[in-house]
Amino acid sequence: MALYRDQGVVLRTIKLGEADRIVTILTQGQGKVRAVAKGIRKPTSRFGARLEPTSHVAVQCYRGRELDVVTQVETIDAWRRLREHYPSFTHAVSMLEAVDHVAQEREANPALYRMLVGALRTLATSPSPMVAPAFFWKLLSLEGFHPVLDVCTRCGDDADAFPGFDFGEGGVLCAECARFAGRRVDAETIVLLRRILGGDLRGALNGPADRPGVEVERLGVAALEYHSERRLRSAALL
Secondary structure, three states, X not given: OOEEEEEEEEEEEEEEOOOEEEEEEEEOOOEEEEEEEOOOOOOOOOOHHHOOOOOEEEEEEEOXXXXXXXXXXEEEEOOHHHHHOHHHHHHHXXXXXXXXXXXXXXXXXXXXXXXXXXXXXXXXXXXXXXXXXXXXXXXXXXXXXXXXXXXXXXXXXXXXXOOEXXXXXXXXXXXXXXXXXXXXXXXXXXXXXXHHHOOOHHHHHOOOOOHHHHHHHHHHHHHHHHHHOOOOHHHHHO
16 A cells, blocks of 8 residues: 545545544545545544544545545644534535535546635635535536537527526527527526626625525536536535
């Protein structure tokens, strides 16, 4: 087994045996790894609460055939303010689950790592209900599913309004095409989505939690579930 050190964000944990846990971590250099934290559930554990979902940590592990073994953990940021604010924490958990769905084991994805750390930091320091919706769409774009928002993805019409969105086609639909396919959306939702993906992310994050924001979130969850072919269970908490 080879020893390695890395930084990462804890995505989830599950119990193993009497006192251990299997920890899933998105690391900067190793990609998504699953590792056993031995004795972590004991009161005398050296790791204690360091390996909890959302924690940003520096870890040392031995590489195993199926599961690595955590040998050392140092906290970089526990995101305490995030954990103490329930709406922010529920949004953070949904982002962790989304990343867990798309990240590949043992495949480094520095851009995804940086994006997740940045989103958690924003939730912890400047909570906004738009952080998670924006993250969902940025994640989709990073994974190659950047939506077409300026022309109808079915007929190519550059209409003034696009009342439909089709996940299979990969973007908006004009009024004629939306009669037969896709999901209904309103103009304000598309405008907000363009701002998120078109360079005005900061302005979108500072906006109110209004109806377009809620719809962008719902649309993002549905798009993630469509492309990952997996249900985002934590979305029920949003």
